[in-house]
Amino acid sequence: MKSLMQQALELWNEQVANWPLAAQFYGSLPQVLTREFVYDHTRVLVQFNPARVHSTTAKTDAGSIAKRPCFLCSANRPAEQREVDAGDFLILVNPFPIFQQHFTIPHKQHLPQQLLPYYIDFLQFAKELHEFVVFYNGPRCGASAPDHLHFQAGNKGFLPLIDDFNRNRHTLSTLYQSIEGAQLLRFKGVLRKVWVIEAESAGASHELFVRLYNSLPALPGEEPMMNVLVLYENKKWVTFVLPREVFRPRQYFAEATGQLLISPAAIEMAGVLITPVEEHYNKITRDDIPDLFHQISPDMP
Numbered sequence: 022m023k024s025l026m027q028q029a030l031e032l033w034n035e036q037v038a039n040w041p042l043a044a045q046f047y048g049s050l051p052q053v054l055t056r057e058f059v060y061d062h063t064r065v066l067v068q069f070n071p072a073r074v075h076s077t078t079a080k081t082d083a084g085s086i087a088k089r090p091c092f093l094c095s096a097n098r099p100a101e102q103r104e105v106d107a108g109d110f111l112i113l114v115n116p117f118p119i120f121q122q123h124f125t126i127p128h129k130q131h132l133p134q135q136l137l138p139y140y141i142d143f144l145q146f147a148k149e150l151h152e153f154v155v156f157y158n159g160p161r162c163g164a165s166a167p168d169h170l171h172f173q174a175g176n177k178g179f180l181p182l183i184d185d186f187n188r189n190r191h192t193l194s195t196l197y198q199s200i201e202g203a204q205l206l207r208f209k210g211v212l213r214k215v216w217v218i219e220a221e222s223a224g225a226s227h228e229l230f231v232r233l234y235n236s237l238p239a240l241p242g243e244e245p246m247m248n249v250l251v252l253y254e255n256k257k258w259v260t261f262v263l264p265r266e267v268f269r270p271r272q273y274f275a276e277a278t279g280q281l282l283i284s285p286a287a288i289e290m291a292g293v294l295i296t297p298v299e300e301h302y303n304k305i306t307r308d309d310i311p312d313l314f315h316q317i318s319p320d321m322p
């Protein structure tokens with residue numbers, strides 16, 4: 022039996038060879054433009070990636086969602102899109118990539134986007150897809166299908182937040198809680214609010230995730246606004262929880278010269294700001310980035 026990792030890589034090779042849409046956008050990925058901004062302990066990339074226009078401008082309000090066929094349900098997916106069976110979930114190649122290899126991992130059923138009941142599945146994917154970081158966008162935090170439960174995965178080594186953490190783990194982290202096999206840390210001084218759970222067992226990671234989840238502000242009946250990323254390395258899960266106060270910054274809605282079409286989701290919160298508009302890519306300044314992060318996720322005590 023092939024590992025899930027191997028099956029995912031084979032799927033990617035097959036899709037890039039046989040699905041023209043995937044071939045086109047993975048083929049143009051090397052031409053994506055990148056600017057780098059470095060702050061004290063934080064590195065941020067800004068990318069101009071025209072393939073992301075639909076995701077960046079997705080209307081995710083309940084009315085718009087109800088009117089469109091769900092693109093993660095099997096019945097509505099393109100005929101060329103193949104899948105790998107992964108228990109209750111499927112692994113699909115994302116044809117509009119940010120990562121060199123970028124996957125969407127929808128649940129087989131059309132269930133609302135929520136993380137807590139599926140957190141152990143989330144960890145399991147990180148362990149099995151060990152070359153990738155696995156991530157989750159909350160329903161009002163950048164998920165373009167808030168009505169269909171899904172994770173995403175992409176190559177390790179691309180997201181600056183994870184490098185920032187590995188480099189400054191011992192100087193910028195404060196221990197908040199510790200249980201047998203897991204620790205909850207606050208990673209400070211990186212422009213936005215970041216919690217990290219390091220765990221040797223999935224159960225202990227889950228326990229600390231539940232505690233953190235219950236401590237975050239939330240509207241009645243909704244999960245706390247957040248983006249979450251997890252990777253498995255050196256026999257440990259490292260989960261990054263990025264709580265949020267708003268979905269899109271005011272620059273997203275601004276007119277003409279003031280506008281920056283950047284719609285932050287997990288990838289943006291992990292340090293890669295994507296815009297599908299070349300002019301916005303060119304005009305973003307060093308001061309805009311801390312301002313964007315501060316609106317979404319102020320790094321307060």
Ligand SMILES: [Zn+2]
Nearest residue numbers: 091094131169
């Ligand atoms: Zn669906």
